[in-house]
Amino acid sequence: MRTAVLRQVRRIEVERVAAPRPAAGEALVELRSVGLCGSDLAAFRGHHPFRSPPVVLGHEGAGRVVRAASGRGPADGTRVAVLPLAACRRCERCESGLAHLCPHRRVPGAGLPGLLAGRVALPVETLVPIDDELTYDEGALIEPAAVAWHTVRAAGVRHGSRVAVLGAGAVGALTAATARLHGAADVLVSDVREAALTLAAYVSGCRTRRVGDVGTEDLTESADAFDAVVVASGHPTCLDEALTLCRPRGTVIVLPMFARPVTAALNPLVLKEIHVRGACLYTPDDFRAAARAVGARTLDVRPLATAEALPLDAAQDVFEAFDGGHDTVKYRLDPSR
Structure with missing residues (x-):
């Protein structure tokens, strides 16, 4: 499979790597749409506080499960949005409903794999099923909606x-x-x-x-x-x-x-x-509430997804366009292409 790696500041290379093997409690997901946001641009420019080269960027994603976890989580073929946050679920903050502030939390590029890759292995608790009527591009926009x-x-x-x-x-x-x-x-x-x-x-x-x-x-x-x-x-x-x-x-x-x-x-x-x-990130409840609103289109994200997601090979050009100030477009990449 292919992945887009930020090898150095302002330089992304698309590389071929072996597909990951899911660990216990993880599912293998094929990414179909990954949105870029200001934090990705900060990493591209070398300004992000904890994402630095070499790193795979991308945390706004949607795709489908191609290998389900044993015994739990979404089944093979399920379309999912990625909740890009895995908390320990044991500390005082997690037990208080503040998993997004967990001191042991993992996020893409820091403990979890970045989503600008053909396939990623993710904990099942980070996978939120979406309806078949929702496009993958809409699914990827659940994260900023959250x-x-x-x-x-x-x-x-x-x-x-x-x-x-x-x-x-x-x-x-x-x-x-x-x-x-x-x-x-x-x-x-x-x-x-x-x-x-x-x-x-x-x-x-x-x-x-x-x-x-x-x-x-x-x-x-x-x-x-x-x-x-x-x-x-x-x-x-x-x-x-x-x-x-x-x-x-x-x-x-x-x-x-x-x-x-x-x-x-x-x-x-x-x-x-x-x-x-x-306001930092979102709680899992916020993410799921946003997913329901986007799924029902009471929160309609389609105007932000009018342009087609571009192939992964366009990653360098897309980041350069974003870096150049053309940020009235919601850029997205399709790692499966």
Whole structure:
């Protein structure tokens, strides 16, 4: 089989390797669609905190089981989305329902195999069956949808909430759509990229606003207006903007990992008693809830999957395009091709 290996910073090589042999409790999965996200790009650029060459990237994936685990898990032929997180299930955090914060967790590229490979051996608990009506590309988008689902829950969004999302990438667009699904009355998505805003509006049905230069002056007319503000952009001024937009005693949720330290004027945080928290990954329950919503298409990810997944041999070109700033497209690769 073939696999795409990040051999050095900004250099991916497609190599032929032997197919893995599943261990006890694992199933062999043929990957059919793998999405790329900002953390993959960070690794490609050499900025990721724990994924560094040589490593196989990719954690947003869907495929089918070609060799089931003995006695449990999905049967041969089952179409699955990959929940790219394996926790120890024994520590205090796991027992408290916080498996995504398990200190012993394994994720693709760090304890679990990266998904940019023809076949991978994965623990059965990471395999979530999907309906035959769902495409593999939709299945691969369950992972970023789960990030959005967890973010909206962390923000406390409920019926009537006003929500601002700073950043109109795939996760930002899905966060806006998920907020609407949870009953938000008003959702605003902002970005500097007109094309990204157009897609976000299509995905979420929310209103959008283009900011000419990311900074607090662009949205000051909305100061103190939002119950929850989600920072879904890694731009260093977004935290200042979020604190401006958040109402007193509202919540700011920070999603990205930043390439360098971020500074912000914290007086609004103090004067408005704003609650700031991070949102990391998702719980298994969040992932399965997102999978149900995507499967029912109440959370419709199809607008993000209009372009065909490209063959694995295109990995270098795809990462270069992503690296070049063409990030209004949700890039996906099909390792089976």
